[in-house]
Amino acid sequence: MGRSSKDKRDIYYRLAKEEGWRARSAFKLLQLDEEFNLFKGVSRAVDLCAAPGSWSQVLSRKLRGKESSEDVKIVAVDLQAMAPLPGVTQIQGDITKISTAQEIIRHFEGQSADLVVCDGAPDVTGLHDVDEYIQAQLLLAIFRGKDVTLLYSQLKIFFTSVTCAKPRSSRNSSIEAFVVCQNYSPPEGYVPNMSNPLLDHSYDVDFNQLEGPNRIIVPFLACGDLSAFDSDRTYPLQLDSNKEYQYLPPTQPPIRPPYQQACHLRKNNLLATEDSPSVLLDDSLSAMKLDTNKENDRTSRNS
Incomplete structure (x- = not known):
């Protein structure tokens, strides 16, 4: 299979x-911004x-514009x-x-964030982990499952508008979706406390059998222009008849990803050896650096 x-x-x-984006x-x-105007104000x-940083890239370009702005502050955590x-x-950080929340607050000089986005795994994006530094809007990546109603119900306590959205670039074959929460309005007297999580998985197993006002059903919205590319479709390499296709390497290769050593060991049939892990890691880093340098040299010669 070719590259x-x-x-x-x-x-x-x-x-x-x-x-020039780091990831799709x-x-x-x-x-999502086209539909909800997330970046306004x-x-x-x-x-x-945040890693590898594609959403931070979007925030940087959209909020800072072409020129640097001292008023705009963006924090990426991973x-x-x-x-x-x-x-x-x-x-x-975690x-x-x-301590991570406090570090974010220090960077904002005690002010609350206007927007919090998270494209991480659902098991680490509970409301209790982020409401410490929310002010106006929250965007969460989720997997739509039978228990997602619990999350919707809790988010509705803190936001007047909660919408489940699926952009065109998210594959139809995936149950991935995004919860867009706007107009942060916590209950009177509420004090964020990360030591007492709101998400409790020991809730009633019959919760999803509830009907009427006892069950929160949030709107579901498909985002993206109807003329946008279909993420589940295969396209020819030659999209534009006036422009010849040219392969491009990823914009930003991962920095010491957790799978780096495993890939090197598998490539060299070393998974079952008894060599020192530290030695293997050093070999892995050296090999990866050498491969990256070779790829950069090829790119420079072709450009």
Whole structure:
């Protein structure tokens, strides 16, 4: 299978490279903004589970514009390291820790965030982890399952508008969706407390049997222009008859991803060996660096 095969199978992966985005997920946030106007009036934004940084890229370009703005503050948080982005402060930490929330608040000089976005796994994006630094809007990536009503119900307590949206760049074959929460309005006297999570998975097993006002059903909205590319369709490499297709490498390769060592061990048939893990890791890093340098050299010669 050639290296251009993914360009045919995933049009948004290809477009991300052509437009300089770090990942195809950038189009999800762009399409959600087209529908909900998320960035209007935003000067303080938080990107949780940010790596590899495509959503932080979108925030940087949309909020800062072509010129740097001192009034705009963007914080990106992730357990993994991430390549730097202009105008984005990076915090390598756990979003479920109070120390991480305090560090974000310090960066905003005690002010609340105007927008919090999170494209992370649902099991680490409970409301109790992020309401410490929410002011106006919240955007969460979720998987629509039988228990998602619990999340909707709790979000409705804190936001006057809760909508479940699916951008065109999100595959129809995936149960992935995004909850867009607007107009943050917590109950009177509510004090955020991360030591007492709201999401409790020991709730009544018959919860989803409730009907009427006891069950919250939020609107579901498909985002993106109808003329946009279909994320589940395979497209030819030659999209424009006036422009010849040229393969492009990813905009930003991962920085020491957790799977890096495993890939090197598998490639060299070392998974079953008893060599020292530290030695294998050093070998893995050296090999990855060498491969990256070779790829950069090839790109320079072709450009």
